[in-house]
Amino acid sequence: MSNTLALARETLLSPAGITDHHLQQVMDKLISSQVDAADLYFQYSRLESWVLDDGIIKEGNFNLEQGAGLRAISGEKTGFAYTEELNLENLLEAADSARAISRAGQSGSIAIAGCNDLQTLYPARNPLESLPDARKIELMKQLDAEARAADPRVKQVTISLVAAHDTILVMDNEGNLAADVRPLVRCGVNVIVEQNGRREQANAGGGSRTDLHYFVEEQRGLGYAREAVRQALVNLEAVDTPAGAMTVVLGPGWPGILLHEAVGHGLEGDFNRKGLSAFSNRIGEQVASPLCTIVDDGTLPERRGSLTVDDEGTPGRNTVLIEGGILKGYMQDKFNARLMGMQTTGNGRRESYAHLPLPRMTNTYMLPGEQDPGEILGSVKNGLYAVNFAGGQVDITSGKFVFSLSEAYLIEDGKITAPVKGATLIGNGPEALTRVSMVGNDLQLDPGVGTCGKDGQSVPVGVGQPTLKVDEITVGGTAL
Amino acid sequence: MSPSIEQLEQMVADLLAEARKLGASAADAAVSSSAGLSLTVRMGETETIEHTRDQGLGITVFFGQRKGAASTTDLSPAAIREAVGKACTIAKNTSEDDCAGLADATLMAKDYPDLGLHHPWPISPDEAMQTALQAEQAARDLDPRISNSEGATLSTQSGSFIYGNSHGFVGGYPSSHHTLSCVVLSEDGDGMQRDYWYDTRRDWRKLATPESIGRQAAQRALAKLHGRQLGTRQAPVIFRADIAPGLLRGLTGAIRGHAQYRQASFLLDSLGEQIFPDWVEIREDPLIPQGLSSAPFDNEGVVTRPKSLVENGRLETYILDSYSARKLNMQTTGNAGGVRNLSINNGSMGLDEMLQEMGSGLLVTELMGQGLNPVTGDYSRGAAGFWVENGKIQYPVEEITIASNMKEMFRQLLAVGNDNDIPGSIRTGSWWIENMTIAGS
Ligand SMILES: [Zn+2]
Numbered sequence: 001m002s003n004t005l006a007l008a009r010e011t012l013l014s015p016a017g018i019t020d021h022h023l024q025q026v027m028d029k030l031i032s033s034q035v036d037a038a039d040l041y042f043q044y045s046r047l048e049s050w051v052l053d054d055g056i057i058k059e060g061n062f063n064l065e066q067g068a069g070l071r072a073i074s075g076e077k078t079g080f081a082y083t084e085e086l087n088l089e090n091l092l093e094a095a096d097s098a099r100a101i102s103r104a105g106q107s108g109s110i111a112i113a114g115c116n117d118l119q120t121l122y123p124a125r126n127p128l129e130s131l132p133d134a135r136k137i138e139l140m141k142q143l144d145a146e147a148r149a150a151d152p153r154v155k156q157v158t159i160s161l162v163a164a165h166d167t168i169l170v171m172d173n174e175g176n177l178a179a180d181v182r183p184l185v186r187c188g189v190n191v192i193v194e195q196n197g198r199r200e201q202a203n204a205g206g207g208s209r210t211d212l213h214y215f216v217e218e219q220r221g222l223g224y225a226r227e228a229v230r231q232a233l234v235n236l237e238a239v240d241t242p243a244g245a246m247t248v249v250l251g252p253g254w255p256g257i258l259l260h261e262a263v264g265h266g267l268e269g270d271f272n273r274k275g276l277s278a279f280s281n282r283i284g285e286q287v288a289s290p291l292c293t294i295v296d297d298g299t300l301p302e303r304r305g306s307l308t309v310d311d312e313g314t315p316g317r318n319t320v321l322i323e324g325g326i327l328k329g330y331m332q333d334k335f336n337a338r339l340m341g342m343q344t345t346g347n348g349r350r351e352s353y354a355h356l357p358l359p360r361m362t363n364t365y366m367l368p369g370e371q372d373p374g375e376i377l378g379s380v381k382n383g384l385y386a387v388n389f390a391g392g393q394v395d396i397t398s399g400k401f402v403f404s405l406s407e408a409y410l411i412e413d414g415k416i417t418a419p420v421k422g423a424t425l426i427g428n429g430p431e432a433l434t435r436v437s438m439v440g441n442d443l444q445l446d447p448g449v450g451t452c453g454k455d456g457q458s459v460p461v462g463v464g465q466p467t468l469k470v471d472e473i474t475v476g477g478t479a480l
Numbered sequence: 481m482s483p484s485i486e487q488l489e490q491m492v493a494d495l496l497a498e499a500r501k502l503g504a505s506a507a508d509a510a511v512s513s514s515a516g517l518s519l520t521v522r523m524g525e526t527e528t529i530e531h532t533r534d535q536g537l538g539i540t541v542f543f544g545q546r547k548g549a550a551s552t553t554d555l556s557p558a559a560i561r562e563a564v565g566k567a568c569t570i571a572k573n574t575s576e577d578d579c580a581g582l583a584d585a586t587l588m589a590k591d592y593p594d595l596g597l598h599h600p601w602p603i604s605p606d607e608a609m610q611t612a613l614q615a616e617q618a619a620r621d622l623d624p625r626i627s628n629s630e631g632a633t634l635s636t637q638s639g640s641f642i643y644g645n646s647h648g649f650v651g652g653y654p655s656s657h658h659t660l661s662c663v664v665l666s667e668d669g670d671g672m673q674r675d676y677w678y679d680t681r682r683d684w685r686k687l688a689t690p691e692s693i694g695r696q697a698a699q700r701a702l703a704k705l706h707g708r709q710l711g712t713r714q715a716p717v718i719f720r721a722d723i724a725p726g727l728l729r730g731l732t733g734a735i736r737g738h739a740q741y742r743q744a745s746f747l748l749d750s751l752g753e754q755i756f757p758d759w760v761e762i763r764e765d766p767l768i769p770q771g772l773s774s775a776p777f778d779n780e781g782v783v784t785r786p787k788s789l790v791e792n793g794r795l796e797t798y799i800l801d802s803y804s805a806r807k808l809n810m811q812t813t814g815n816a817g818g819v820r821n822l823s824i825n826n827g828s829m830g831l832d833e834m835l836q837e838m839g840s841g842l843l844v845t846e847l848m849g850q851g852l853n854p855v856t857g858d859y860s861r862g863a864a865g866f867w868v869e870n871g872k873i874q875y876p877v878e879e880i881t882i883a884s885n886m887k888e889m890f891r892q893l894l895a896v897g898n899d900n901d902i903p904g905s906i907r908t909g910s911w912w913i914e915n916m917t918i919a920g921s
Contacts, residue, residue: 009842031744048566050488053742054742055746056575056576056577057573057574058547058574058575059547059549059574059576060547060548060549060570060573061549061550061551061570062548062549062550062551062563062566062567062570063550063551063552064550064551064552064553064554064559064562064563065552065553065778066552067553067554068554068555068557076527077525077526077529078527078528078529079528079529079532079582080528080529080531081527081533082531082532082533083533084533084535084553084554084555085554085555085556087830093884094531097531098531100529100605101526101529131769133569133570133573134573136549136573137573140886155743156742156744158742192743192744192855194743198858199743199744199748199855199856200855201744201853201854201855215620219680226852232905234729241883241885242710243881243917243918243919244712244919244920244921245712245920245921274522274628274630276628276630276665276674278671280671332576334721337845354534356528356530360746388851391849391850392692392849393848393849393850393862395670395674395848396706397665397673397674398671398672398674398707398878399672399860400848400864400878401848401862402848402849402851402861402862402877402881403849404849404850404851404860420649420857421853421858422851422856422857422860422883423855423860424849424851424860424861424862424881424883426862426879426880426881426919427880439602453632459875474709474879474880474920474921475881475919476851476860476861476880476881476883476917476919477860477881477917477919478715478858478860478883478917479917480712480713480917
């Protein structure tokens with residue numbers, strides 16, 4: 001951590017000539033007797049993305065983002081300003097704007113404190129430079145060739161490769177400094193297949209907080225190409241989805257998006273402080289079947305949703321949300337935790353310096369149960385086996401959530417039969433998990449492609465779960 | 481302070497010169513800068529005041545038929561040099577692409593009209609707070625069942641943008657954007673519901689009154705109380721006007737050149753085909769004064785013009801930028817950056833008359849999830865709304881899905897209402913679709 005802090009100072013402060021004395025000056029200006037909390041957040045990020053389409057490297061993009069966000073909190077009020085130009089004058093001006101939330105007053109001067117040594121959860125290496133450009137191109141061409149060679153019905157292949165490197169430094173009003181250097185890589189494959197005039201598409205991909213070698217190792221990238229083709233070919237055979245309420249078995253891994261939508265968002269601190277969530281004031285109550293234990297874990301090494309420290313400088317944590325079906329706690333940032341008389345859980349996240357921190361998920365998953373997945377499928381007379389999802393949405397107030405299936409099959413007499421297309425699941429968060437009747441022993445985390453949106457801010461997240469049986473959920477389809 | 485138009489123009493000129501120096505055979509660049517205020521009140525108190533100041537620059541360079549791009553929010557000379565240098569490095573690694581390049585020089589907008597897009601709002605944080613409070617208070621005063629609030633937000637932005645390219649084209653204009661929104665909760669025993677309303681305008685003087693926005697948010701949240709599931713069935717469906725723009729976006733997504741040349745569209749090769757009933761006319765007008773999506777030239781400097789997308793139910797044109805046009809052996813339609821101000825013709829019926837005509841069926845007022853498959857048109861989404869019988873709303877429904885195929889839905893469009901007074905850049909009334917599958921309990 002002290003090494004990370006040195007790196008962050010060197011990246012963010014030194015080039016702009018910003019010293020510790022300047023940081024103190026800006027913080028002194030930001031706080032007053034009426035300000036309960038304040039922070040300065042510096043960020044420097046570089047992102048590079050490549051697209052292969054039509055068999056050629058069609059696009060390459062480089063994005064540079066840099067700035068500082070200043071926040072002052074007085075009671076339930078927040079003042080916020082940011083600047084893209086890092087110099088003392090601009091920082092002082094932003095501090096002046098942000099503090100306008102409270103009346104001016106006297107305040108003491110703060111001293112800059114040290115920071116704790118923390119084990120980092122991911123390497124500080126710059127993933128943009130982890131492979132030479134020529135090797136990135138070669139990797140994408142290999143994936144394209146793999147997908148096209150996999151089946152003659154493959155008509156279009158699009159490969160995307162993204163590497164991001166984010167350095168942040170945050171200082172609170174007690175002078176505590178924290179820093180993080182966050183790598184993030186992602187690779188995606190989209191294929192379109194055609195057979196007798198029918199076209200279908202599928203996506204596959206993965207990512208982590210490491211570097212681009214991740215896609216070369218264990219042939220992961222080639223695996224995504226093969227997986228996208230497999231799913232697209234399955235979709236070519238898919239029949240209309242039966243509509244109505246039925247038993248649904250959710251596969252392991254990415255279908256954990258169910259937890260993210262059905263309960264995750266509803267357990268974020270801000271919604272609960274304001275009484276907006278279907279889960280408000282329900283700590284200690286039974287909100288899921290006793291088979292369900294769900295955690296939000298920001299401490300998994302190199303996972304897409306993990307954080308060594310969050311965007312308020314709090315170390316990432318593993319928080320139990322639901323244990324044996326009982327609601328145990330919320331995910332908190334400092335602001336909402338303070339107002340609710342609770343502790344922050346290291347879930348304070350922001351898309352960038354230009355956004356305010358909010359309580360957000362990291363990696364949200366259900367712990368494994370005891371059942372063999374084959375047994376679970378075998379127990380279903382008629383139902384749906386949902387293996388892959390395209391995305392979801394929730395209304396945290398009514399608790400209603402939906403998600404779209406990208407790969408699903410009918411279950412008939414305990415056996416997986418025909419693939420179905422265009423299915424949607426819809427349910428009610430506080431009810432859906434009470435209908436979980438079997439939990440598999442096969443916990444899997446998703447491949448590392450999740451992005452969560454809230455209040456217009458996107459952050460990378462992870463999900464996971466073992467195979468689950470939900471006794472009844474409404475399936476949207478066209479067949480009656 | 482925000483840079484002036486002249487400073488932004490200079491920045492674009494410098495960028496293009498830097499690209500040329502590094503060996504680029506062609507280049508284009510866009511620079512924007514805006515400042516604003518976003519203020520939220522909740523339960524009668526100020527909650528957040530955000531002073532926003534956004535700037536950014538993007539450059540695309542061509543080395544013959546190879547292309548590279550970069551962007552930065554840091555406009556310091558060092559950052560700009562880094563960005564241009566990176567774009568050039570990238571261009572050395574991308575492939576030769578016959579279709580790559582700027583739009584033809586002859587298509588550049590020579591003289592373009594002032595579309596009246598810039599109306600900065602000289603509003604202080606205190607006045608902004610008062611306005612937002614009026615909206616929230618109107619919502620909370622409407623009915624005692626309005627039990628909670630997520631707040632009312634006023635946001636105002638104003639700024640400038642300049643685009644230039646190595647054909648010698650330089651153009652730009654200032655613009656502004658103001659939004660007032662309100663979100664409240666209703667509750668009465670068996671659960672909570674939430675809904676919102678808003679307005680958004682180029683000219684702040686045209687915004688709906690705070691009271692009307694607050695009241696509408698409250699009415700919408702109240703109407704959702706006591707929702708029930710429907711049994712699974714097939715029925716006619718009316719998409720209320722405020723959610724109908726999503727159906728038009730489904731159309732424009734499918735007729736984009738990019739989706740056509742990649743063969744990733746459910747309306748593949750349908751130019752000239754009958755895709756709607758023959759009374760349907762759909763138009764794009766990028767030149768509407770004060771229009772939310774208005775622009776006198778597109779993101780490649782190409783002059784924009786009003787045009788028909790659908791006439792007599794037939795597809796008249798794809799939506800093309802210069803790249804997708806070359807891929808399809810066509811001419812760009814001035815749509816680099818998207819579609820600007822869509823509208824569909826409406827019939828003579830208001831929503832109540834449409835419900836009357838429908839007799840029994842579903843009025844959908846809310847959609848959830850992203851259930852449109854762009855390649856096949858398969859459509860399946862979470863929905864909420866009202867069940868209609870004898871031409872009258874009977875009760876709210878929720879936790880259902882509606883499904884069909886978008887091609888079918890377009891063909892089965894029975895009427896569009898004249899209730900097209902909705903906020904946003906798309907003008908449409910409610911859509912009545914003959915038949916969809918509803919899944920529920
Ligand atoms: Zn989310």
